[in-house]
Amino acid sequence: MLIAHVLAQAALAAAPQQGVISYPPSFFAAFQPANASEMIPRIPGFTLDSGDEVRGYEGSAGNVLIDGERPATKSEDLEQVLRRIPASRIERIDLIRGGAPGVDMQGKSVIANIIRKPGGGFRGVAAAAVNNSWDGRHMPSLRLEGSGDIGPRKWELGLLGGGFIDDGDADGRGVRISPTGRVTPIGIDAESDGLNGQLTGVYETPILGGKARLNGRLFSEKYKAEDNSEVLGPVATFEQNVDHVRTDDTEIGGTFTRRFGDKTTLEIVGLRQTRNQAIDSDFSNGVTSAFALRRESSETIGRTVLKHRATDRLSFEAGGEYAVNKLDSATRLSSNGRPVLLPAADVEVQEDRTELFAKGVWRPTDQWTLDATLRYESSDISSEGDVVLGKTLRYLKPRLAVTWVPMASTQVRLRVEREVGQLDFDDFVADANFSDSSGVSAGNPDLNPEQAWVGEAAVEHRFWGAGSATLSFRHYELKDVVDRGPVFAPNGDVFDRPENIGDGTKDELAFQLSLPLARLGLPGATLKGEVTKSWSSVEDPTTGRSREISELRPVDWEASYTHDIPAWKMTYGVDGFGGWRETSYSFNRVRTTKLRTFVRPFVEYRPRPDVNMRLELPNVTARGLKRTVLTYPGPRDAGGAPSLDDREYSPGQMVYFRIRKTLGG
Helix, strand or coil: CHHHHHHHHHHHCCCCECCEEEECHHHHHHHCCCEHHHHHHHCCCCCCCCCCCCCCCHHHCCCEEECCECCCCCCCCHHHHHHCCEHHHEEEEEEEECCCCCCCCCCCCEEEEEEECCCCCCEEEEEEEEEECCCCCEEEEEEEEEEEEECCEEEEEEEEEEEEECCCCCCEEEEEECCCCCEEEEEEEEEEEEEEEEEEEEEEEEECCEEEEEEEEEEEEEEEEEEEEEECCCCCEEEEEEEEEEEEEEEEEEEEEEEECCCEEEEEEEEEEEEEEEEEEEEECCCEEEEEEEEEEEEEEEEEEEEEEEECCEEEEEEEEEEEEEEEEEEEEEECCEECCCCCCEEEEEEEEEEEEEEEEEEEECCEEEEEEEEEEEEEEEEEECCCEEEEEEEEEEEEEEEEEEECCEEEEEEEEEEECCCCHHHHCCEEECCCCCEEECCCCCCCCCEEEEEEEEEEEEECCCEEEEEEEEEEEEECCEEEEEEECCCCCEEEEEEECCCEEEEEEEEEEEEECHHHCCCCEEEEEEEEEEEEEEECCCCCCEECCCCCCCEEEEEEEEEEEHHHCEEEEEEEECCEEEEEECCCEEEEEEECCEEEEEEEEEEECCEEEEEECCCCCCCCEEEEEEECCCCCCCCCCCEEEEEEECCCCCEEEEEEEEEEC
16 A cells, blocks of 8 residues: 555646646645645755845745745745644645746746645644753753634744754864974864744735735844863963854844736835844963954845736736845954954944846747846945945846756756845954964955856756756856955054955856655655755965865765655654865965764654654764864965864764644644
């Protein structure tokens, strides 16, 4: 019976029609999902993208729609939004590949659209979890959620709270090698953890002939990282670095949608979010250094879109967005109690950003789809305080995507687009990392956004009903690459900071696979994975030589094996995460971080349909993390011999357990 059930599962997904594949609840029934977050990863050929943390609304979207609309939130993680959608309320999930008339693809090649059932009563979730670390720390957490309908109105409430462990810090060992070759061992005792809490609410109601949806979010987090190092030289010394970070976020947003007939829809979005952050970093190694940052930022967005679906094969939309972003930051650095001058220590930055856009999707035949977008962006940036400036940036951003379906099981996607990155306000202010000799990074409010002409080609093939394989290649011609460069303080001290360092190139080759294993003798089992290989080239501003772009991983991969056994009310599997390397280049340092491959086995058991228990073994392989810093006495091209700080952290195994109870229908 189980084999017959699994072999029939592929037929439960509706046959591809005009680039859309529909997955009804019966497709997911074998593993009894509780919410949309547990259904999305089961869709063949789809990987969740939560969106980008950028300013504005247009460029920050993820790749999931809810009833054809994106959630009116920026600060809340998309996966948390999906957890609040009960599986019992989902009519189907549509996978849209390459575009479809009337669907805003949010600049993505593939998106999922969750279609909810109308009506329904109360539904709630109560979940408790605990994460036990290798060093005896126990971090409990609690999640309470509820949703329901009051006539035509809908509501959602969510409460999250608990502790977390940052396994990037742990005990370990290291070595320092001086420019003369003297080797000094280091013993490391480090740990990082924190507490956070979140309250969310959503209310939806008919109004003015349309529908209004309001959402709010409160979030607070405290984080502490402590790194104690014993330098075992001829004379043993002790070094200590302690970081305290406090973050408080608020968000309130709303969306009004109204249809005018069967073909035209008006959408109005408003959003306001704030963040207050306090960072204190203290370092002592005979000399005491203290770094403090106080930062307040806010974003206010207004957006209007008019959508018109002329026919089943042709649709248009046009609109505009206005956003105001503000940042007020104050930074202090001292050495043995004496102030140290920092470039751009105290700045107030404001950006007024306007974007106009027009989009069209045309499907001339069942085999061809054209998705074209033209966006115009104008940004006025002003800064006061230590850096006084005012400038205007304007960019035209065209995009053309073409999809060809030569046969029902195969799709070819081509894309040409001019992308303009969003300026990151974190780059405008100073930062510090004393624990590995990286020191202080200055801020740079005068950055220009990185621009790129992008060409992409992808081939997707579907097989065995629920199987898919996608091969993609992307080429980027980059301008104003945002990387690292030197800046001089008024007293002549030199600091590293974010900088536009010129033009460059980047290439990416990606492969994605979803392989159902029923035909190989494992009914109910699925193997999924993806791997991306990247190449990049940019001219180093210090040496004048070509190098890779900072913090770009040459290889990134992950894989998962999942096996559903309905007769046992159980699902088990293992997730694997590939090791990676990131290297950052400043004028006098090269900093490399390497993470080794690790796996996470898990098992879920459902003694009743409304109870779910999950056991995970995060980092069961006890993978290590290595940080290496080469520090030169001056610029890297000056010929001075560098010193080496090499540290290897050894986080141990953890045990995570969660129990979840659902309430209502």
